[in-house]
Amino acid sequence: MNRTKSHIAVIFGASGDLTQRMLIPALFNLHKQNLLEHPYAILGVSRTPLSDKQFRDKMQGFLPADDTTSDFLNHLHYQPLEPSNEQEYHELKEHIERIKKEKNMPGNMLFYLSTPPKLYAVIPKHLAAVGLNKEDDGFRRLVIEKPFGHNLTSARQLNRDLLKYFTEKQIYRIDHYLGKETVQNLLVLRFANSLWEPLWNHKYIDHIQITSAEKLGVEKRGGYYDQSGALRDMLQNHLLQLVGLVAMEPPTVIEADAIRNEMLKVFQSVRPLNREKLQENIVQGQYTSSLIQGKQVKGYREEDGVNPKSRTETFAAIKLHIDNWRWSGIPFYLRTGKKLPARVTEIVIHFRPTPHHLFDSAHGATNIPNQLIIRIQPDEGILLKMGLKQPGSGFTVKTVNLDFHYSDMAENYLPTAYERLLLDGINGDATLYARGDNVEKAWEIVQPILDEWDENPDFPLHGYPAGSWGPRAADELIADEESGWRYPCKNLSNDGEYCEL
Numbered sequence: 001m002n003r004t005k006s007h008i009a010v011i012f013g014a015s016g017d018l019t020q021r022m023l024i025p026a027l028f029n030l031h032k033q034n035l036l037e038h039p040y041a042i043l044g045v046s047r048t049p050l051s052d053k054q055f056r057d058k059m060q061g062f063l064p065a066d067d068t069t070s071d072f073l074n075h076l077h078y079q080p081l082e083p084s085n086e087q088e089y090h091e092l093k094e095h096i097e098r099i100k101k102e103k104n105m106p107g108n109m110l111f112y113l114s115t116p117p118k119l120y121a122v123i124p125k126h127l128a129a130v131g132l133n134k135e136d137d138g139f140r141r142l143v144i145e146k147p148f149g150h151n152l153t154s155a156r157q158l159n160r161d162l163l164k165y166f167t168e169k170q171i172y173r174i175d176h177y178l179g180k181e182t183v184q185n186l187l188v189l190r191f192a193n194s195l196w197e198p199l200w201n202h203k204y205i206d207h208i209q210i211t212s213a214e215k216l217g218v219e220k221r222g223g224y225y226d227q228s229g230a231l232r233d234m235l236q237n238h239l240l241q242l243v244g245l246v247a248m249e250p251p252t253v254i255e256a257d258a259i260r261n262e263m264l265k266v267f268q269s270v271r272p273l274n275r276e277k278l279q280e281n282i283v284q285g286q287y288t289s290s291l292i293q294g295k296q297v298k299g300y301r302e303e304d305g306v307n308p309k310s311r312t313e314t315f316a317a318i319k320l321h322i323d324n325w326r327w328s329g330i331p332f333y334l335r336t337g338k339k340l341p342a343r344v345t346e347i348v349i350h351f352r353p354t355p356h357h358l359f360d361s362a363h364g365a366t367n368i369p370n371q372l373i374i375r376i377q378p379d380e381g382i383l384l385k386m387g388l389k390q391p392g393s394g395f396t397v398k399t400v401n402l403d404f405h406y407s408d409m410a411e412n413y414l415p416t417a418y419e420r421l422l423l424d425g426i427n428g429d430a431t432l433y434a435r436g437d438n439v440e441k442a443w444e445i446v447q448p449i450l451d452e453w454d455e456n457p458d459f460p461l462h463g464y465p466a467g468s469w470g471p472r473a474a475d476e477l478i479a480d481e482e483s484g485w486r487y488p489c490k491n492l493s494n495d496g497e498y499c500e501l
């Protein structure tokens with residue numbers, strides 16, 4: 001990985017969960033690998049009154065104790081600030097100037113907004129008011145966390161607000177899925193091998209499935225989740241970004257805008273969902289109380305912070321078509337949900353069966369479709385399922401696995417998504433960040449569903465027992481495909497508690 005330029009990372013929301021659990025540990029790992037050019041500084045900003053020492057002590061609790069920890073902690077600084085008070089940004093600017101002078105460093109700055117989303121338009125405005133958006137003495141970049149809007153209208157408004165103060169080139173919208181090694185590997189798998197590209201189209205692919213399953217429920221975030229739901233929280237962003245990467249045309253170069261232009265074309269080609277026929281293409285579900293390992297597990301409506309009459313979906317499955325030359329007639333099935341049997345994200349490419357079936361399979365059927373499974377989490381890797389001859393007399397075909405696990409490349413350190421994305425952001429590489437027009441286009445795809453759900457209280461919301469693979473209606477959605485959904489558990493206990501991937 002490339003080393004950064006000397007810079008100051010200003011993290012808004014520094015007393016929050018994301019900063020301590022993800023951002024500071026990721027920066028620590030980059031420091032440890034000597035990837036942060038010295039001198040550098042990390043300035044934490046939030047309302048909680050803390051001194052530099054108190055901030056360092058607090059962050060130390062989230063880091064492993066080794067010989068580089070205290071050196072890293074010395075790069076941390078803190079500034080208490082009320083983000084909505086413009087006056088306090090003068091103090092922030094002075095603090096930054098002081099650090100720059102003390103460390104004799106250039107004015108490269110990365111502003112990371114790890115705050116509630118209502119501040120995403122406020123902070124850039126106040127930064128601009130004191131000139132901290134101007135790239136006079138170095139780069140100025142703004143990293144924002146999802147959600148990028150709550151619907152199409154608010155996403156457009158957010159983009160308009162951001163663009164008043166920063167240019168698109170300065171804005172980095174983080175989607176931590178894109179920081180994952182296997183997601184990036186999709187580009188290499190598709191475009192560095194001559195093997196796949198000739199097959200990667202409607203002639204040889206039957207359909208594509210993308211599953212992102214979570215084992216956890218809403219935990220302590222019931223209040224937040226009840227305003228969001230599976231479609232907004234996962235499908236509109238992470239899953240559609242994966243569709244973009246799987247379905248896009250080869251970019252001319254591996255550069256941010258070339259790749260993001262191709263992804264935009266995919267989103268533009270998604271067939272608009274017809275509100276009249278929505279029930280044929282989308283299923284929503286909500287987990288209900290169930291017994292897992294003899295223990296009664298709460299249903300969604302009993303969770304803390306959730307409205308007992310909530311109609312928020314904790315599961316969504318959707319069937320999409322991409323109306324272009326490559327994908328004509330090929331369905332893409334996407335599903336995501338909470339309280340499913342396992343935490344797993346994978347893309348499954350189902351190839352068409354051979355035109356003529358010569359052999360018997362172990363089960364008597366002759367049709368052995370090849371599947372390419374791209375596992376994004378956990379245990380990142382790639383699995384190819386193909387038919388080979390069962391030893392012995394005759395020609396009985398058995399499905400076997402060609403299985404690659406990233407963990408087998410033990411000599412290589414696997415960076416976390418946040419390490420990779422922070423490093424890219426500091427280095428000015430936006431390839432793995434979402435562009436404003438792509439985000440809006442992705443909202444356009446799901447907006448008819450949100451409208452229908454809002455306006456039609458009779459739209460079915462299917463219950464599914466916590467620990468199951470979601471409502472039965474999701475199986476009906478994919479009923480045209482002989483294979484049905486791929487269930488990633490090799491072994492699943494009856495009560496859904498145990499799933500061996």
Ligand SMILES: NC(=O)c1ccc[n+]([C@@H]2O[C@H](COP(=O)([O-])OP(=O)(O)OC[C@H]3O[C@@H](n4cnc5c(N)ncnc54)[C@H](OP(=O)(O)O)[C@@H]3O)[C@@H](O)[C@H]2O)c1
Binds near residue numbers: 048082113117
């Ligand atoms: N946590 C995750 O895993 C995760 C994953 C994906 C995306 N995100 C997104 O990342 C952002 C941060 O998430 P988080 O989990 O760290 O949230 P959080 O724990 O609520 O922290 C937010 C930070 O913002 C400050 N803050 C809270 N309310 C504020 C207000 N009304 N005015 C000004 N400052 C306020 C808080 O500090 P003070 O009270 O000290 O000011 C706190 O440091 C959110 O937008 C979230 O959607 C988080």
